[in-house]
Every structure is written in C-alpha cells, then in structure tokens.
Amino acid sequence: MTRITVDRSILQGDSIEIFRAAIKSPATRDPYERRLINFLKMMSLTPDDFIDLAKKDRSFIERKIIYFIRVQNSRAEKGEITSGTVGNSLKAIRLLLEMNDVSLNWKKIRRVLPRARRYALDRTPTVEEIQEIVEAADLRGKALTLLFVSGGVREGAIEYFKVDDYSHIEREGKLVAGRLVVYNSYPERYVTFITPEACHAIDRYLNFRREHGEQIKNSSPLFRDKFDPIKGQYGHGKKDSKELAIPMTPPAVRQYYNRLLFSVGIRSEKKRRHDFSVHGFRKFFKTKAEIGGMKPINVETLMGHSIGISDSYYRPTEKELLDDYLNVMDHLVIIDGSRLKMELEQMKVIKEKEDLNADVITSLSDQLITITARLQELEKKQQK
Numbered sequence: 001m002t003r004i005t006v007d008r009s010i011l012q013g014d015s016i017e018i019f020r021a022a023i024k025s026p027a028t029r030d031p032y033e034r035r036l037i038n039f040l041k042m043m044s045l046t047p048d049d050f051i052d053l054a055k056k057d058r059s060f061i062e063r064k065i066i067y068f069i070r071v072q073n074s075r076a077e078k079g080e081i082t083s084g085t086v087g088n089s090l091k092a093i094r095l096l097l098e099m100n101d102v103s104l105n106w107k108k109i110r111r112v113l114p115r116a117r118r119y120a121l122d123r124t125p126t127v128e129e130i131q132e133i134v135e136a137a138d139l140r141g142k143a144l145t146l147l148f149v150s151g152g153v154r155e156g157a158i159e160y161f162k163v164d165d166y167s168h169i170e171r172e173g174k175l176v177a178g179r180l181v182v183y184n185s186y187p188e189r190y191v192t193f194i195t196p197e198a199c200h201a202i203d204r205y206l207n208f209r210r211e212h213g214e215q216i217k218n219s220s221p222l223f224r225d226k227f228d229p230i231k232g233q234y235g236h237g238k239k240d241s242k243e244l245a246i247p248m249t250p251p252a253v254r255q256y257y258n259r260l261l262f263s264v265g266i267r268s269e270k271k272r273r274h275d276f277s278v279h280g281f282r283k284f285f286k287t288k289a290e291i292g293g294m295k296p297i298n299v300e301t302l303m304g305h306s307i308g309i310s311d312s313y314y315r316p317t318e319k320e321l322l323d324d325y326l327n328v329m330d331h332l333v334i335i336d337g338s339r340l341k342m343e344l345e346q347m348k349v350i351k352e353k354e355d356l357n358a359d360v361i362t363s364l365s366d367q368l369i370t371i372t373a374r375l376q377e378l379e380k381k382q383q384k
Helices: 014-021 026-044 046-055 058-077 083-099 106-110 129-138 139-151 155-162 198-210 250-263 277-293 296-302 318-332 336-352 358-384
Strands: 166-171 174-182 191-196
Touching: 014 046, 014 083, 026 046, 026 058, 026 083, 046 058, 046 083, 058 083, 058 106, 058 318, 083 106, 129 139, 139 174, 139 191, 139 250, 139 277, 139 318, 139 358, 155 250, 174 198, 174 318, 191 198, 191 296, 191 318, 250 318, 277 318, 296 318
Parallel strands: none
Antiparallel strands: 166 174, 174 191
C-alpha cells in the first residue's frame, strides 16, 4: 500500500494557469487536477496543445470527450469507479475549456453521461469500530480520529489546519470543548467544535512533538508528516525536516486509515471502494448530532455546508452554536473513560439539587459508586 504520487508535470502553460485561477477552494483544486491529468494523458496532449486543437476543430474535441466518457462508463459498469466520478471528470475538462474561451455543445456531451446516484452506498462506522481504531492508532491517529468524529470536518481540511486554528473553550475554569477554525484565511472559513477528549488527544500529540525537538509555533501545522523520533527520521527526509514541518495531506490521511483499518480487521481485502471510508467519520458526526437533538441547520453550519438562501439570513452567534453542540456532545464521545467521567459529572450536578427525595438520592449514590468503580478499573487497565 505505497503512496501513489501523481505526476503533475503535464500541467504547465498559460491555459492551466487560468484554469487554476478559477478554482477558489484549495480542497477542490487537487481532485480537479487529477481528473484533468487522466484525460490529457489519454489525449497525449499538453493543456495548451489541447486548447489550440479545440479552437481549431471543436467537433473533433467533442468526439474525443464523448469517447473518454464512454471509457469511463465502462469502468463504472465494472464497479471500478462510481457513476458520479464520470460527471466529475467532465467538470474539470469543461472548466479548462471555458476558462480559455472554448465553447462546445455540452448538451450533446452530457447525454452520454450515466445517471449518477445522489448519495454513496457507504455507511457510518459504529462507536465500537471507532473505539477499535482509536485504541490501535498512534498519538497522531488518536487525535485525528477524535477530531473527525466530534468535529465533522472534511479530510481535505486537515492540510490547512495551523496550531493557531485550535483553542480550548473553558467555563468556570473547566474545559468544555475545543474550537477549530476551518479553512482559515479562505472564503470557505467557518468554525466548528470538538469534544474535550479530542482536545486531550491533540494536546498529547502536540506535546509529543515538542518533547522530540520540534519548535511548535502558531503557524505550525496542527497535523504534520509522520516521523520516527528514535531514528531521527522526519517525513520529507530533508536536512531541515525537523524544523520545517510538512502538513499532513489528504492522500496521507487516506493512506494512514487504509493501513489502520486493515490492521484492526475492519478491512480484510483490497478493493476500490469500501463500506466506509474517512468520509464516514463526517457522516457519523452528522448522524449522532441530529439524533442527539441538535438543530439540523446548526449541524450543517458546523460542517461547513451551504444552507441555501439561509446563508444570507441565518446568523447564529458562536455561543448559540456552542450551546447547541454541548447539549449533544455526549453522543460524540468515543472513549469509555470519557463517557464515564461525563456521566459522573452529570450525576454530581443532579445530586447537588436540594429538591430530591431520599429514594432518588439513594439511587444516585449507588450509580455514583458504580461509575467511580468502573472508572478506577479502566484506569488500572490503561496503566498496565
């Protein structure tokens, strides 16, 4: 399962520069370029040569694009790719042509596209599966997984997180949640939250990096390339690799989980598409948050989704979003110890109320004793 590096040397020239200028989101640029490369390689043309040929003989280019779609349709029928992927490839080709003033008969071309499903046939991971993943992961993987499931961020956002984008939220001197600024400095910027257990995991990961000589700054990547502190080998292998941390990229995220899911037995065979992927963590967040009772429009806001015309009119304060998040946070907690501690705190608050009768107090006391014993037992296991 070696990482596949995409050769982008073909993407040169004036036509590709204006193509890139049209893509505002950095998370969109990578897949668009990958799809365009596949098409250009089939054509055996550079972007500039392709544009020149399209301006001279548009009918010929239309036939070539239709042929390319038919090839992709065959792959979709074999299950190698989804029907939606075929249409996405066409978007990249069309953008290159339109940004270079070439108009084709797109109505005719689209007739060849297969009918795509509006949703993927995958599933969300279970809490038990996520617990297995967290238990088997290294410090970086634990922090990454808990961030995904409690914050609902895209895998493509990881590359853009800086240490300064992450902070603690405290109330009465107690950590209640973490705050993440997603796509900071970009038009897509938004804020989401993560659980205290995710914060603890991120803090441990950052401290690990500090302990092994990295100078963590506000501008440092929140998640960096992997390194071996014992051998002193850092991800990109250059002389300054210890000082110059390279952000963890989306392909690196996918590769990491591919290996991890095989190691814990959740995946058992190599195939193009699995029943759940990294994106499944994002679906887990949405499902659990809505089941917990969060307003659906707030869930979409915390996931960075467009909410249609409400984008212009719905303006909840960050405090309102946080309060709604805190109400469902117990549904997003993964590690048993964290769940027990939350239950313990809730029991203590209830017990402190004066209007409880003796039977209720006795029942709560018994539950407190049971939860405390389970916590002590769990801590002993973790120390072994």
